[in-house]
Amino acid sequence: MKSMPLVIGSAMVPFRRYRDGTGPRDWVRTVANEAIADAAIKPADIDAVIFASETDFLSLQLVPAPLLLDEIGLSGCSVSRVETGGASGGNALRSGVMHILSGFARRVLIVGYEHAASHLAGDDVRLLYGLSFDAELEGWAGATATMLYALSVQNHMARYGTTVEQLAAVSVKNHWNACDNPWAHKPMTITIDDVLASAVVSTPYRMLDCSLISDGAAAVVLAHPDAVPERSDRPRVRVTGSGCATDAVRLGDRDEPGRFSAKELSAQQAYAMAGVTDPMREIDVVELYDAYTGAELQGIEALGLSPAGEAAARLCDGVFDRDGVLPVNLSGGLIGQGGAPGAVGLAQAITVTRLLEGRYWPGLQAGRSFRRGVTDCHAGVATANVTHVFERED
Numbered sequence: 001m002k003s004m005p006l007v008i009g010s011a012m013v014p015f016r017r018y019r020d021g022t023g024p025r026d027w028v029r030t031v032a033n034e035a036i037a038d039a040a041i042k043p044a045d046i047d048a049v050i051f052a053s054e055t056d057f058l059s060l061q062l063v064p065a066p067l068l069l070d071e072i073g074l075s076g077c078s079v080s081r082v083e084t085g086g087a088s089g090g091n092a093l094r095s096g097v098m099h100i101l102s103g104f105a106r107r108v109l110i111v112g113y114e115h116a117a118s119h120l121a122g123d124d125v126r127l128l129y130g131l132s133f134d135a136e137l138e139g140w141a142g143a144t145a146t147m148l149y150a151l152s153v154q155n156h157m158a159r160y161g162t163t164v165e166q167l168a169a170v171s172v173k174n175h176w177n178a179c180d181n182p183w184a185h186k187p188m189t190i191t192i193d194d195v196l197a198s199a200v201v202s203t204p205y206r207m208l209d210c211s212l213i214s215d216g217a218a219a220v221v222l223a224h225p226d227a228v229p230e231r232s233d234r235p236r237v238r239v240t241g242s243g244c245a246t247d248a249v250r251l252g253d254r255d256e257p258g259r260f261s262a263k264e265l266s267a268q269q270a271y272a273m274a275g276v277t278d279p280m281r282e283i284d285v286v287e288l289y290d291a292y293t294g295a296e297l298q299g300i301e302a303l304g305l306s307p308a309g310e311a312a313a314r315l316c317d318g319v320f321d322r323d324g325v326l327p328v329n330l331s332g333g334l335i336g337q338g339g340a341p342g343a344v345g346l347a348q349a350i351t352v353t354r355l356l357e358g359r360y361w362p363g364l365q366a367g368r369s370f371r372r373g374v375t376d377c378h379a380g381v382a383t384a385n386v387t388h389v390f391e392r393e394d
Contacts, residue, residue, distance in 0.1 A: 005100040005108075005222040006238045007390070008229065009039025010350040012218035014183040015338030017117040024059055024113045025071045027217035032072040032111055035219035039107075040229045046221075047105035048078040052092035052112035053342035054085055057128050059115045068111070078105070085132050085379025086289060088112060089218065089345025090386030094242050096222045106227040112343035113217035125213060133380055134249050145381075146210060146292070150202040151251055152381050153294030155258030157204065160309030162297065164204050168195035169316050170293035171208045171335055177322055178332025180363030183347075185214045185338030209293040214338030218346035220353075234357045240372075241276065241389035243269030249383055260382035263302035267376070267387045271304070274389035276372075279304040283326065283389075285355055287348035288376040290333040295382070300328060303376055303387070322364060330355065330364045345386060348375035356392040 011034035013027045028051075036043055049072075051065045061067065065081040082092040089112035096108040116125055131139035133148060156162055172192055178184035190208065198207040228236065247262035248254050254261070267279070276282050286305065290296035300311040305326060306319075314320065320328035331337040331351040334344060352373035354360040371392050378385040 002225065003101060004238055004240055005097055005224060006228050006236050007220055007349065007353045008223045009035045009037070009041070009221035010219065010353060011035040011038055012183060012343070012347055012350055013216055015185045015214035015216035015340050015347070018215045019118055024115050024217065025068065028068050028111055028113050029071045031217045031219035032109060035109065035221050039221040039223070040231055041107065041221070043074060045107050046074060046077060046109045048099050048108045049074055050092045050095050050108060050110045051079070051081045052088040052110070052346070053081070053083065053114055054088055054116070055083060055128065055132070058119060058125070060119070084384050086291065086341045086344060087377045087379040087384045087386045088342045089347070090375065090377040090388065091244065091345070093220065093345055093349055093388060094244060094386055097239055097242050100222055100224050106224045108222045109219065110222065110346060111217065111219040112346040114340035114342040115215055116340060117213045117215045137250065144202070146202045146205055148251060148381050149292045149295060150205050152257050153204065153292070153298065155256065156294060156298055159258055162294070162312045164196060165192055166297070166312035166316055167204060167209055167293040168192040170290065170296045171195045173315070173321060174290060174329050174333045174335040177330050177364065178336025180361050181332050181337055182361065184332045184336055185212050186336055187332065205292055205294070211291050211334035212338045214340045216338065216340035216343050218343040218350055220346050220349050234359060236393040237353045237356045238391055238393060239388055240391045241270035241272070241274030243267060243273070243387040244385065245269065246384050247382060249380060251381060258298065260298050260302035260385070263299060263376065263378060263382045263385040263387070264304070266385040267303045270387040270389050274391065276389060280306070283372055283374050284370040285330065285352060285373040286326065286328045286376070287331060287333070287351050287373070288328060289344070289378050290329055290335050291339070293335070296328065296333065298382070299376060302382070303374060322366060330360070345375065345377040348377060349388065349390070352390050356390060
């Protein structure tokens with residue numbers, strides 16, 4: 001535990017569609033410089049840089065890491081790139097933890113970015129996302145991410161009786177949380193009826209059940225405990241647990257398609273490392289991968305934050321609201337804040353870290369003090385999962 005890294009700096013640009021002539025080079029340069037400044041260190045203090053993005057096909061730039069290193073003025077520094085779909089940012093953070101634990105680096109800059117919303121036509125982006133599953137058996141056959149997530153949640157609904165109204169309540173909550181987040185792509189005040197009246201995409205999912213495709217970037221600086229600058233303006237936040245686990249790519253190869261089994265394993269790894277034995281009691285706040293409304297409920301259960309089949313009822317009882325016992329996706333999640341896949345895992349880390357530090361957006365911090373938080377992201381339908389536990393040092 002004593003050698004686990006601390007988060008000493010962070011920054012992100014708002015998630016949205018950028019049509020102002022800027023692109024990944026601009027966003028990466030901005031968040032990298034701001035995160036280093038937020039860490040109260042100099043660029044020369046960085047030992048390694050890790051970049052994350054979902055795929056080169058979205059940015060149309062092969063081997064982007066050295067180019068982006070030039071953009072932030074750190075040419076010559078050790079660099080690597082992580083690509084794990086929607087889990088890319090989380091896996092890059094995990095790689096940063098490994099760099100520090102291994103002794104290869106004392107301070108690591110991790111940057112995630114995506115140019116998914118405004119760079120290519122929507123149909124092209126959907127095709128590429130479909131190819132991120134089994135390209136030969138599903139992608140080229142026309143299967144979409146929404147279709148596969150819908151099949152998964154249908155299994156969950158049949159097993160536990162989850163209703164479309166309960167799914168819609170996730171959308172209402174997350175869009176509402178986004179209203180107090182200036183970084184958010186889609187802040188909205190909506191009702192369950194509004195969600196149920198939106199266009200059907202793939203039963204049971206409607207338009208307002210789906211997350212957004214966004215442009216954006218986020219950056220985090222990790223440091224070994226011996227390389228953390230002395231400062232008194234904020235408490236120290238440490239990464240205390242990290243987990244990663246995978247499931248069968250094809251839903252038909254899983255015993256329970258509606259259960260995020262590999263996410264359970266990833267969470268168990270992170271909890272064991274962090275010394276968490278009862279997540280429902282020991283976790284204070286969560287940012288999880290709500291690619292779709294049902295995925296939030298499935299994720300809550302997989303993370304051990306609700307008994308199986310009970311997340312929907314607990315959500316409707318307000319347990320996961322901003323003023324609830326265990327707030328989930330105060331940022332708005334992918335549904336409200338937006339989904340820039342390569343940056344999502346880092347944006348989650350920024351939200352949780354700043355909540356623990358007590359310096360998140362006032363309307364969402366709401367005077368509350370959080371001690372331990374969890375971030376969770378995945379690729380596919382919870383196929384590759386990454387979980388982290390963060391803890392404030394009192």
